[in-house]
Amino acid sequence: MAKKTILPFGPQHPVLPEPIQLQLVMEDEIVVEAIPAIGYVHRGLEKLTETKAIAENIFVVERICGICSFMHALCYCQGIESLMNITVPDRSRFLRVIWGELHRLHSHHLWLGLLADAFGFESLFMQCWRNREMVMDIMEMTAGSRVIISTNALGGVRRDIDSDQQKFILNSLNKLQEELDNIKRVFSDDYTVNKRLVDVAVISKEDAHELGAVGPVMRASGLSFDYRTTGYAAYNELDFEPIVEQSGDCYARMMVRLRECYQSIDIIRQAFAKLPEGPIASPVKGFPSGEIATRVEQPRGEVLYYIKANGTNHLDRLRVRTPTFANIPALLKMVKGLTLADIPIAILSIDPCISCTER
Amino acid sequence: MFAMVKNVIKNLFSRPSTRLFPYQTREFFPNVRGSIDNDPEVCIYCGACQMRCPSEAIVVNRAEKVWTINPYKCILCGVCAQICPKKSIAIHSEYVHPQSSKVKKIRQKKVVEEAQSHA
Numbered sequence: 001m002a003k004k005t006i007l008p009f010g011p012q013h014p015v016l017p018e019p020i021q022l023q024l025v026m027e028d029e030i031v032v033e034a035i036p037a038i039g040y041v042h043r044g045l046e047k048l049t050e051t052k053a054i055a056e057n058i059f060v061v062e063r064i065c066g067i068c069s070f071m072h073a074l075c076y077c078q079g080i081e082s083l084m085n086i087t088v089p090d091r092s093r094f095l096r097v098i099w100g101e102l103h104r105l106h107s108h109h110l111w112l113g114l115l116a117d118a119f120g121f122e123s124l125f126m127q128c129w130r131n132r133e134m135v136m137d138i139m140e141m142t143a144g145s146r147v148i149i150s151t152n153a154l155g156g157v158r159r160d161i162d163s164d165q166q167k168f169i170l171n172s173l174n175k176l177q178e179e180l181d182n183i184k185r186v187f188s189d190d191y192t193v194n195k196r197l198v199d200v201a202v203i204s205k206e207d208a209h210e211l212g213a214v215g216p217v218m219r220a221s222g223l224s225f226d227y228r229t230t231g232y233a234a235y236n237e238l239d240f241e242p243i244v245e246q247s248g249d250c251y252a253r254m255m256v257r258l259r260e261c262y263q264s265i266d267i268i269r270q271a272f273a274k275l276p277e278g279p280i281a282s283p284v285k286g287f288p289s290g291e292i293a294t295r296v297e298q299p300r301g302e303v304l305y306y307i308k309a310n311g312t313n314h315l316d317r318l319r320v321r322t323p324t325f326a327n328i329p330a331l332l333k334m335v336k337g338l339t340l341a342d343i344p345i346a347i348l349s350i351d352p353c354i355s356c357t358e359r
Numbered sequence: 360m361f362a363m364v365k366n367v368i369k370n371l372f373s374r375p376s377t378r379l380f381p382y383q384t385r386e387f388f389p390n391v392r393g394s395i396d397n398d399p400e401v402c403i404y405c406g407a408c409q410m411r412c413p414s415e416a417i418v419v420n421r422a423e424k425v426w427t428i429n430p431y432k433c434i435l436c437g438v439c440a441q442i443c444p445k446k447s448i449a450i451h452s453e454y455v456h457p458q459s460s461k462v463k464k465i466r467q468k469k470v471v472e473e474a475q476s477h478a
């Protein structure tokens with residue numbers, strides 16, 4: 001038997017956008033075990049939310065994750081709103097769906113680019129990020145900033161999307177869909193891409209279920225679950241199915257995200273077609289009390305917020321369980337038996353967002 | 360192979376896909392949140408913006424009628440402009456440029472002479 005060596009992977013590694021360390025126990029080129037070490041970017045945001053006012057916390061939770069900032073704010077707002085029994089106007093529910101799906105689109109494009117970069121396909125990486133720019137433009141036009149858009153508020157949204165903007169958005173989405181068709185061909189059929197992704201880091205349906213994987217990682221293993229199907233915001237009035245792949249490898253996880261891009265475009269179109277007229281926010285008076293757990297489907301999977309309020313303008317406790325945290329056990333399982341060269345792709349395939357995880 | 364040749368020819372004769380930056384700048388969309396400014400003559404120095412600013416970037420001195428913002432602390436959420444009773448806070452699309460020191464932006468009401476000597 002070969003001697004075991006421990007190889008630190010990270011916290012600084014060219015493929016990792018954010019710091020996480022995996023100590024890889026290697027036998028020659030094969031990984032037999034991985035020991036994770038997180039805690040490099042802990043910022044204490046959960047504690048900060050206890051000192052800020054309830055409405056100010058929206059801006060704090062948005063900064064938990066830059067890529068899915070809107071969904072964090074959405075989850076928080078939905079939690080507080082249901083504690084206070086606020087009914088959100090119909091128009092703002094649809095606007096929330098639209099911005100949420102725009103965030104999913106830009107997050108998936110970012111990830112597809114990073115994946116292409118991880119297997120050394122630089123021009124594909126640039127192509128993905130160029131397409132992402134169209135989504136960022138939409139965000140800048142509708143919300144006033146590109147990433148942390150701050151459009152959620154307790155009781156509704158802060159900005160409206162008028163009909164000129166709708167036209168611009170739908171035009172951009174048509175263009176984006178054409179571009180997606182182009183890159184989809186490369187991602188799904190290219191020989192080199194397939195070589196790097198097919199049958200790499202497989203996780204079976206049973207394991208994915210047992211280890212509590214969420215989001216695209218779970219759906220790529222054949223489990224059909226998407227929290228959006230429970231119908232929060234306006235998802236109950238829109239027509240879509242969770243996107244599921246069966247093989248559980250990196251290729252399947254990539255395909256789930258690629259197909260979700262199409263799905264998001266479709267959902268945005270549906271939402272615009274059904275967008276009702278009316279106010280965009282309802283008035284909020286008083287402070288919440290009681291405790292609640294709320295969930296939202298983010299690009300990386302399901303996020304869980306636990307909120308404990310005490311009837312004042314400050315929360316007792318806010319706890320966030322982010323999707324990457326839930327996917328780490330699955331990651332540790334899937335890297336076992338891989339060669340060292342496949343580790344970067346395996347880690348990237350769960351779409352790790354470490355600053356989310358550590359908050 | 361043929362597709363590649365086609366791409367090479369296309370790229371040889373097409374314009375660059377990037378912007379030639381210093382000569383060509385990107386237009387901001389209207390309503391972009393780039394930086395915050397206050398009109399010292401309209402402001403009544405009520406302090407509401409200081410109270411509601413989530414990042415504690417604004418300091419209002421009511422007695423001396425001075426409104427100060429630390430643009431490096433401001434997260435450009437736009438709450439101050441939204442709640443200002445006089446609507447004296449404007450959001451410009453121009454971003455805060457990098458600087459070698461963290462200069463605060465100070466807006467002070469022009470005061471009559473006696474008040475100035477008092478200050």
Ligand code: SF4
Pocket residue numbers: 397401402403404405406407408409419426442443444445446447448
């Ligand atoms: S809220 Fe408006 S009027 Fe009041 S101090 Fe701030 S800028 Fe001046």
Ligand code: SF4
Pocket residue numbers: 395411412413414415416417428432433434435436437438439440
């Ligand atoms: S935009 Fe937000 S962070 Fe900036 S000064 Fe106004 S309230 Fe404060």
